[in-house]
Amino acid sequence: MTGYEGQRRYDVVVIGGGAAGLSGALTLARARRSVLVVDAGEPRNAPASHIHGYLGREGTPPAELLAVGRAEVTGYGGEIVHGTVTAVERAAEGGFHVELADGHAVGAARLLITTGLVDELPAVPGVAERWGREVLHCPYCHGWEVRDLPIGVLATGPMAVHQTLLWRQWSNDVTLFLHTAPEITDEEYEQLAARGVTVVDGEVTGLDVTEDRLSGVRLAAGPVIPVQALVVAPRFTARAGVVAGLGLKATPQEWNGHVIGAHIATDPAGATDVPGVWAAGNVASPTDQVIGAAAAAVRAAAAINANLTAEETGRAVAARRAPFSAGAEREVCEKVLGDRRHGLDLPTAARDVGSSR
Incomplete structure (x- = not known):
C-alpha cells in the first residue's frame, strides 16, 4: 500500500476498502482520476471462509478477493493506505478535508463512502x-x-x-x-x-x-x-459516524414494512443528500451481497466522474468567457491575426515606419 504525500488533494477519497470501495476506486482510476482509498481493514465478511454468488469468483476467500482488488486499483495508479478516518469536514477552498487517526490529512474534491455496516447479533x-x-x-x-x-x-x-x-x-x-x-x-x-x-x-x-x-x-x-x-437476523447498522460532521446521518432501513437496521440513504446512482458525497455497498444497502455492493460502487464512481467532468467543463467555459483575460486575448490574436500580430508579414521598411510612430 502506498503512503501519503503531505497534504495532497485527490479528485476522490474512498473511505472503506472492501469490495465496494475497491470497485469504485478501480472505476475512478481507469477514468484517470486521482483516487485514494482509506482502508481500516475491517471487512464485514471477514468471518466467512468464502464468498458466493459472485460470478467468476464463486468460492473465493474474502481476503483473496480484496488482495486481487488492491493490486488492480494500484495497477491503474490508484493509491491505498491502511488507516481510519476520524473526521471529515468541508474545506475552505472547496471539497473536503479528511483527517486520519495517524495525524495525516488529505483533501478531496469528492467522497465515496463504502464503510459497510456492523452486524448486531x-x-x-x-x-x-x-x-x-x-x-x-x-x-x-x-x-x-x-x-x-x-x-x-x-x-x-x-x-x-x-x-x-x-x-x-x-x-x-x-x-x-x-x-x-x-x-x-x-x-x-x-x-x-x-x-x-x-x-x-x-x-x-x-x-x-x-x-x-x-x-x-x-x-x-x-x-x-x-x-x-x-x-439469526442481525440488526444492520451502517458505519456512518465518520460523515456525521457533514450532517449526513444514517436513517432507518425497512424490509417488508419492518425496520431491520440503518443505512445512508442515496439516489439510484449513490448520491447522498450532501453535495459531493456518494455512498455505496452495505453502508447504503444493507441487504446487498458482495457482487451487488461492488456493482453499486461502480455506478457511484461513474456518477462521480460525470459530476467532476461537468464541474471542470463549467470552469473551462467560464475561463474562456472571462472578459479582458490575457489568455483569451492571446488566443484570439493567434486565431485571427497569426504572425501579423507581430507585423512579421510586413516589409522591413514598413515595420520600421510602424515602430517609429
Missing part, C-alpha cells in the same frame, strides 16, 4: 463465536453449504417466519425457535405446518458445540435440540 451465548461459520443469516450466501442439514432459525423479530420459510428451500429439517420474537399468527402456524417446519417454544440460552462444530441449541427449560446450522 442476538445476545445469545455462543452466537458471536460461531458467526460466519455455522451461525448464518443469508441463504444465498450460505444455504448451499448447509443444504440437507438440520437447520435452526432463532426468532428475534417479526420477520422470523418469512426467514424460516425461505431457508426451508435448502433443507427438509428446519426448526423455528420462537425465542424472543412476537407471537406468530394462526396463518403463519399453518404455513409452517404445511412446509413441515418444527416450532419450538421457549427462550434459547446457548449453543452446544462438539469438536468445534455446532451440534445443538440449548433451551431455558433444559433440553438440547440438535442442529448443525443456526440462522
Whole structure:
C-alpha cells in the first residue's frame, strides 16, 4: 500500500476498502482520476471462509478477493493506505478535508463512502463465536453449504417466519425457535405446518458445540435440540459516524414494512443528500451481497466522474468567457491575426515606419 504525500488533494477519497470501495476506486482510476482509498481493514465478511454468488469468483476467500482488488486499483495508479478516518469536514477552498487517526490529512474534491455496516447479533451465548461459520443469516450466501442439514432459525423479530420459510428451500429439517420474537399468527402456524417446519417454544440460552462444530441449541427449560446450522437476523447498522460532521446521518432501513437496521440513504446512482458525497455497498444497502455492493460502487464512481467532468467543463467555459483575460486575448490574436500580430508579414521598411510612430 502506498503512503501519503503531505497534504495532497485527490479528485476522490474512498473511505472503506472492501469490495465496494475497491470497485469504485478501480472505476475512478481507469477514468484517470486521482483516487485514494482509506482502508481500516475491517471487512464485514471477514468471518466467512468464502464468498458466493459472485460470478467468476464463486468460492473465493474474502481476503483473496480484496488482495486481487488492491493490486488492480494500484495497477491503474490508484493509491491505498491502511488507516481510519476520524473526521471529515468541508474545506475552505472547496471539497473536503479528511483527517486520519495517524495525524495525516488529505483533501478531496469528492467522497465515496463504502464503510459497510456492523452486524448486531442476538445476545445469545455462543452466537458471536460461531458467526460466519455455522451461525448464518443469508441463504444465498450460505444455504448451499448447509443444504440437507438440520437447520435452526432463532426468532428475534417479526420477520422470523418469512426467514424460516425461505431457508426451508435448502433443507427438509428446519426448526423455528420462537425465542424472543412476537407471537406468530394462526396463518403463519399453518404455513409452517404445511412446509413441515418444527416450532419450538421457549427462550434459547446457548449453543452446544462438539469438536468445534455446532451440534445443538440449548433451551431455558433444559433440553438440547440438535442442529448443525443456526440462522439469526442481525440488526444492520451502517458505519456512518465518520460523515456525521457533514450532517449526513444514517436513517432507518425497512424490509417488508419492518425496520431491520440503518443505512445512508442515496439516489439510484449513490448520491447522498450532501453535495459531493456518494455512498455505496452495505453502508447504503444493507441487504446487498458482495457482487451487488461492488456493482453499486461502480455506478457511484461513474456518477462521480460525470459530476467532476461537468464541474471542470463549467470552469473551462467560464475561463474562456472571462472578459479582458490575457489568455483569451492571446488566443484570439493567434486565431485571427497569426504572425501579423507581430507585423512579421510586413516589409522591413514598413515595420520600421510602424515602430517609429
